[in-house]
Amino acid sequence: MPEPGSAPGLVDVARRWAETLADTKGVSLPKEQLEQLLLGVAQDAVLAEPDHQPAVLRFSKLYSASPIGIALADANGTIVEANAALGRLLGCRPSALRGREIPDLGSAEHDVARLRNALAQLMTHGQPTQQERLLLDHSEEGSLWVDVTLTDLPGDRPGSTYPVLMVSDANEIHLLQERLLHQNVHDALTGLPNATAFDNALETALAGSGGEQVALVYLDVDGFKVINDGLGAGVGDQVLRGVAKKLTSVFTGRHNGSVARLSGDGFAVLLRGDFTPPEVITLVEQALEELVEPIYLGGHGIGVSASAGIVVRPVADGGPEDLLRAAEIALHRAKEAGKAQWMLFDPELDARDRGRYQLGAVIAGALENGEFSLIYQPTVKLANPDQLAAVNAGLRWSHPEKGELDSDDFYPLAQITGMTIPLGRWLLAESLAATARWRNRFGEAAPDVCVRLPNRLAIEPDLVLLVKEQLDRHNLPAQALRLCTDRESVLDSSGEVLDSFAVLADLGAQLVLTISGSDDLELIPRHGLPVRHVILSGAVVDALADGEDEADVRHLCQLVARAKELNLRIGAEGVRSPEQAERLRRYGVLAARGSFVADSATGDEVDELIERHAP
Structure with missing residues (x-):
């Protein structure tokens, strides 16, 4: 609202000027003082008083000393006056700006268009421009980033207004912002x-x-x-x-x-x-x-x-x-x-993998819901195939949708999801519980149980503690347990397997190494492994499935002879027929497992085997 005795709207004009100048770098007057000063200027300028000289002097001094560039224009937007600050900012004399249209100061077409639109909004609807950043032409440097405000001032005649362009330098700030934006991305x-x-x-x-x-x-x-x-x-x-x-x-x-x-x-x-x-x-x-x-x-x-x-x-x-x-x-x-x-x-391969990964994701829930059970592979003495030497304990998953899954179907996924240790702990606990039950029922006729350690479990630093806890829980001597591992675990860079095997051997557990050739066998003396048994696997066993090639037999005999030198008992896995078992026995293999006995057996079936052949 205008104060008494003032022309309508002058307070608003003064405040717009005051806010603009008070927010500009270099102005030391408080905004309130500027507002009062400009209000007096505007009042003197528009009132029909005989002497405008005081108002003109005050306005001219403020206009000339302003740290921001100011251009005064006529009703058509043509610049009629520009102060020194605007000339310095655009690299030219202020007089060189007279006669130019305000929009023509823009550097590029879109800058010109924005100024033209702002001028039209001001003159048609009386809407001042909020501070806007754009490029203006510089006489020497090409273009310059500036912040512009386009507003108006009342003219001498009642109801008349004239455009005023106010410009402040934003080049350094803009370039800094651009540099920060570049660094961000x-x-x-x-x-x-x-x-x-x-x-x-x-x-x-x-x-x-x-x-x-x-x-x-x-x-x-x-x-x-x-x-x-x-x-x-x-x-x-x-x-x-x-x-x-x-x-x-x-x-x-x-x-x-x-x-x-x-x-x-x-x-x-x-x-x-x-x-x-x-x-x-x-x-x-x-x-x-x-x-x-x-x-x-x-x-x-x-x-x-x-x-x-x-x-x-x-x-x-x-x-x-x-x-x-x-x-x-x-x-x-x-x-x-x-x-x-x-x-x-490959989308098709991805679809198959998604199914596998979904399987791996639910292992934890399946273990908690009792979907896993023990499955055994009987190992018999080849000199007396009716007598059990040991049973190898493994896991089987009774999946509600996919049916019976063997360990090869889910152990690699357990490795990825971190479920190898929980599965291994469950396998040890259940297999040792079964061993304790067989020993209580059959005494000396009860077989040892052999647990094959997945690589992640074999290298687990707490393996010894895990085994000791389960043996003590079921009140079993350590020699009732055989622990089987392979070359990959032995050569693990962390060295955990070698340390764990040494302690487990001291406890009395029987350690087993699966081998496929001489290189694997020599790991035992090279690393001082306290291994009692080796299990032949792969090509060396398959070679005797259908006959006795001289080179294959020589290779097998070398392995058996070297095992005897190291005081090892030697067995075989993957034996498919009684004839293959007999060939292996003839060349010194003591025990074997495979489909010639049974691919797998449940706990009840192992009970029957023990009872059938118990003395």
């Missing part, structure tokens, strides 16, 4: 777009027309840790820059290709346009070949290999999540296949 090491920028680019690509193809390639440097740890992080950083440069040279400029760094040594490539999977594969193979070429750093010629997962599909087929997941799966398969190669996403 670019990788500092390689200069490539980062994961955030790549996600945005992917969403944009998938919003295109349905007729286009999109390809996503995930690349991961193989063994980058070796470079980083062996030659230092500085060299590793230079290698990553080299990888980024090579990938950019192969993919950029082709099919709207863009390369991004997603993680430490992980990169992604996005392609869009009209292409086929073989064309994308050709580019990926070219990139993998480029990466192998050495980068020379500090006297070292460093070449790297990479694995790549590739997805090619129409833009309209699914969203970003589906595409990303498919690329990750393809990359994992490439690495599992031996690294340094590419893998194209």
